[in-house]
Amino acid sequence: MELKVVETPKEQGGCSASSCGGSADQLAHLPEAIREKVKNHPCYSEQAHHHYARMHVAVAPACNIQCHYCNRKYDCANESRPGVVSELLTPEQAVKKTLAVAANIPQMTVLGIAGPGDPLANPERTLATFRALSEQAPDIKLCVSTNGLALPELVDELCQHNIDHVTITINCVDPDVGAKIYPWIFWQGRRIRGRKAAEILIAQQQKGLEMLTARGVLVKVNSVMIPGVNDEHLKEVSKVVKAKGAFLHNVMPLIAEAEHGTFYGVMGQRSPDAAELQALQDACAGDMNMMRHCRQCRADAVGMLGEDRGDEFTLEKIEAMEIDYAAAMERRAEVHARIEAERAEQERAKASGGNVAFVSLDSLRARPQTPKALIAVSTQGGGVVNQHFGHAREFLVYEASANGVRFIGPRRVDAYCSGDDTCGEAETTLQRTIKVLEGCAGVLSAKIGLPPWEALEAVGIQPSGEYAWEPIEEAVAAFYQELLKGGHLDQRDERTREVA
Amino acid sequence: MALKIIESCVNCWACEPLCPSGAIFEARPHFIIDPKRCTECEGDHAQPQCAEICPIEGAILNSFGEPVNPPGSLTGIPPHRLAEAMAEIRAR
Ligand code: SF4
Ligand code: SF4
Numbered sequence: 001m002e003l004k005v006v007e008t009p010k011e012q013g014g015c016s017a018s019s020c021g022g023s024a025d026q027l028a029h030l031p032e033a034i035r036e037k038v039k040n041h042p043c044y045s046e047q048a049h050h051h052y053a054r055m056h057v058a059v060a061p062a063c064n065i066q067c068h069y070c071n072r073k074y075d076c077a078n079e080s081r082p083g084v085v086s087e088l089l090t091p092e093q094a095v096k097k098t099l100a101v102a103a104n105i106p107q108m109t110v111l112g113i114a115g116p117g118d119p120l121a122n123p124e125r126t127l128a129t130f131r132a133l134s135e136q137a138p139d140i141k142l143c144v145s146t147n148g149l150a151l152p153e154l155v156d157e158l159c160q161h162n163i164d165h166v167t168i169t170i171n172c173v174d175p176d177v178g179a180k181i182y183p184w185i186f187w188q189g190r191r192i193r194g195r196k197a198a199e200i201l202i203a204q205q206q207k208g209l210e211m212l213t214a215r216g217v218l219v220k221v222n223s224v225m226i227p228g229v230n231d232e233h234l235k236e237v238s239k240v241v242k243a244k245g246a247f248l249h250n251v252m253p254l255i256a257e258a259e260h261g262t263f264y265g266v267m268g269q270r271s272p273d274a275a276e277l278q279a280l281q282d283a284c285a286g287d288m289n290m291m292r293h294c295r296q297c298r299a300d301a302v303g304m305l306g307e308d309r310g311d312e313f314t315l316e317k318i319e320a321m322e323i324d325y326a327a328a329m330e331r332r333a334e335v336h337a338r339i340e341a342e343r344a345e346q347e348r349a350k351a352s353g354g355n356v357a358f359v360s361l362d363s364l365r366a367r368p369q370t371p372k373a374l375i376a377v378s379t380q381g382g383g384v385v386n387q388h389f390g391h392a393r394e395f396l397v398y399e400a401s402a403n404g405v406r407f408i409g410p411r412r413v414d415a416y417c418s419g420d421d422t423c424g425e426a427e428t429t430l431q432r433t434i435k436v437l438e439g440c441a442g443v444l445s446a447k448i449g450l451p452p453w454e455a456l457e458a459v460g461i462q463p464s465g466e467y468a469w470e471p472i473e474e475a476v477a478a479f480y481q482e483l484l485k486g487g488h489l490d491q492r493d494e495r496t497r498e499v500a
Numbered sequence: 501m502a503l504k505i506i507e508s509c510v511n512c513w514a515c516e517p518l519c520p521s522g523a524i525f526e527a528r529p530h531f532i533i534d535p536k537r538c539t540e541c542e543g544d545h546a547q548p549q550c551a552e553i554c555p556i557e558g559a560i561l562n563s564f565g566e567p568v569n570p571p572g573s574l575t576g577i578p579p580h581r582l583a584e585a586m587a588e589i590r591a592r
Contacts, residue, residue: 062514063555066574072555073510116510124517183576186514189545250589260586266577402583 051339054110055101058087058213063117063202064149065185067171068263071118088116092130093315098133098317102140103328105309106335111137114145114167118153130161139329141179142166145222149185149201151208159215162175166212167220168205171278173240175199177233181226183263205260206244211227213245220248225280226264227254227272239283246315249284253277274397274439278408290325346383346471371489372401373441374408375476384473385467389445390451392433397440400480405473414496437461442483462488501579502535508560511576524550541586 064071089097094113102108111133113119119126130142143165144158151168158166172178178198185197192200212219221233221241230237238249254271256264263269272280311466377385378392394412398405413433430452442462446469456463460481467475483489502523505515509530516524516531521544523537533550540563541548549562551568557575558567571579 061512062517062553063512064514064553068576071575072512117514122513139575174560183574189518189549189552190547261582263575263577266582375522 002196002402019244025480045251046491051107051289051343052109053105053107053176054112055098055108056112056114057089057097057129058116059089059091059094059113059129060115060122061088061117061118062121063146064121064146064184064187065118065197067147068181068269069256069265071261073261087315089315091125091132094319095132095136095308096323097138097315097318097323097324098140099137099328100321101313102137102332103323103325104312106328106332107231107339108140109166110141110143112145112165117151118147120143120146120150123150123154123157127157127161128165130158134162137325139332145169146208148202148205148208150204151189152204152211155208155211155217157215163217165218165220167222168209168246169222169224170205170209170237170241171199171223171226172233173202173206174233175202177204177230180229187406206240209241209244209246212409219246222247222250224270225251225277226256227270227276227300229269231276231280231458234280235284235314251277251284274389274409274411281409283398299331316487349471371484372399373385373480373489374399374439375479375483376437376440376443377472377476378443378445384469384471385444386469387447388446389443389463389465392445395437395440398476398486400476405476405480432459434459441489442479444479445474462486501538501542502538503542503563503568504524504535504552504561504565505531505533505550505559506561509554510556512555514553514555514562518553520544520549534577573583 007332028164045176055359066072100113113126113129126144130144133140133142144163146169147166148170151166155288171181174196175195178201179195182201184193185190185201186192187197209221211217221237223230223237225231225234234251238251241249251275254269255265256262256271258265258268366445370471373396376397378387378395378396379385380387392413394410396410397408399408411435413429433452434455437456440461443456444464444467447465448456449461453463464479464482467479467498470478507525507530509558511526511530511539513526513531516526519538521537521539523534525532525534525572528549545552548560548568554560555569555570557569557573560568562568571586
């Protein structure tokens with residue numbers, strides 16, 4: 001009996017088909033050149049996002065469609081689209097800002113334009129920024145996000161400016177679903193509404209996707225999961241876009257609050273919870289694995305994913321900076337080489353048996369009843385547990401089980417509240433944080449103060465600071481075993497089985 | 501015969517490049533239409549382009565001073581629902 005239990009996972013390479021097996025298959029059909037492009041991209045590679053950073057510049061204010069989850073009066077919480085409140089930059093200012101950030105944060109490898117409107121509804125500004133950057137900073141990857149409406153007519157020009165990553169937000173491939181998401185589009189001089197609008201938008205998105213992949217440009221597809229509107233439908237979307245050559249499909253949860261004044265917010269459309277999101281991502285299987293670390297970052301964000309250092313680079317501060325980009329480029333190359341050496345070292349350590357995950361999990365496989373557990377981690381990057389609990393604005397959630405450790409996704413503490421005066425003061429940050437950690441068996445931080453420690457224990461979340469500075473996956477595996485031995489997972493086991 | 505941009509404009513730039521008459525100007529606190537230049541797009545487009553793309557209800561008035569895009573016409577939110585939601589938020 002026991003032997004059988006041990007044998008089965010080994011045949012699968014010790015890895016559940018939906019996690020690393022899926023990712024490998026997902027990338028296997030891509031040419032080497034594309035895999036190489038993805039390797040160091042913080043938005044596309046789960047590994048790289050611990051080490052590299054990206055930034056966005058807000059140069060594109062206008063939009064050519066309306067989405068029910070967006071209110072153009074305010075910064076939008078969905079997609080990467082803040083509204084008009086963000087500081088709008090001219091292309092010249094955007095170029096200066098990018099060079100300043102790249103010189104000061106050598107880990108910054110990707111510059112994106114995502115808004116605050118639709119970058120391709122502002123082609124002059126967007127293309128002028130790309131043109132200047134591809135000339136002045138050839139070591140920075142350029143990418144653009146779009147709703148796709150204006151994409152087909154701009155594909156060739158984008159290719160000229162050396163843009164190798166495009167993100168298209170595709171929420172549907174069925175105009176009847178689209179009519180519930182998009183109230184109108186602006187098309188050929190007219191505002192078009194309803195099903196007709198969705199039909200045109202969908203056709204343009206699909207055409208743009210095909211044109212880009214035919215030219216060898218990486219295309220990622222973003223979808224906003226709207227319960228009861230497109231949640232089931234996104235499985236179909238996933239199949240369609242993957243068949244057309246999109247290399248990643250990223251499903252993000254809808255963020256809808258009445259305070260935002262969006263259609264969905266005011267009409268009481270609910271957002272999916274973490275479990276629903278995970279279930280949909282699992283149902284769409286392989287294609288989504290790599291993007292679970294997406295942070296829905298803001299269009300003017302600067303820094304590692306989930307971190308924003310924008311305050312260090314305001315227009316005023318940038319104006320005062322003198323940048324010698326040639327010198328900066330040399331420094332950047334050195335830093336990148338160091339990071340690569342570090343990553344290679346971590347890989348070697350993993351492969352050479354220093355991996356707690358595999359040692360401990362092999363022994364776990366002999367116990368058929370071992371439960372799954374979600375474990376949250378606070379980190380500042382580098383792939384290790386290195387952030388104080390109280391400083392964490394987001395947590396990376398991992399699932400530990402007999403099959404190993406897999407990354408589930410980030411959970412942001414401030415995803416629903418930007419800390420401005422529209423938010424009630426009733427909830428403290430600690431309460432919000434605990435709500436965010438719902439469903440987790442434990443949380444790993446570099447350090448945790450006594451009050452949060454007690455509050456976490458009170459709701460059945462086991463905190464630990466014992467794994468400070470340890471590599472995340474190893475720490476999660478070891479902590480999982482600790483929880484298991486301590487009997488902390490027994491009750492959860494029953495719940496998990498009920499669900500399954 | 502001219503359209504007018506009022507203070508609810510959010511300065512999103514969408515209208516400015518579309519104007520066939522060069523009548524729209526970036527300004528603070530909000531964009532403005534030069535009434536001497538505005539043709540209401542006659543002879544160029546079936547619909548006034550600025551009002552056709554503007555995402556903000558009430559931001560552009562026609563020559564009678566009425567909003568070209570009245571409340572609820574762009575977001576699809578019935579005005580009473582919006583009022584209710586805002587009242588509830590204020591009451592918190
Ligand atoms: S109505 Fe036409 S001409 Fe007048 S400002 Fe608007 S776009 Fe320009
Ligand atoms: S489109 Fe409307 S909101 Fe945008 S700048 Fe023009 S008038 Fe203002």
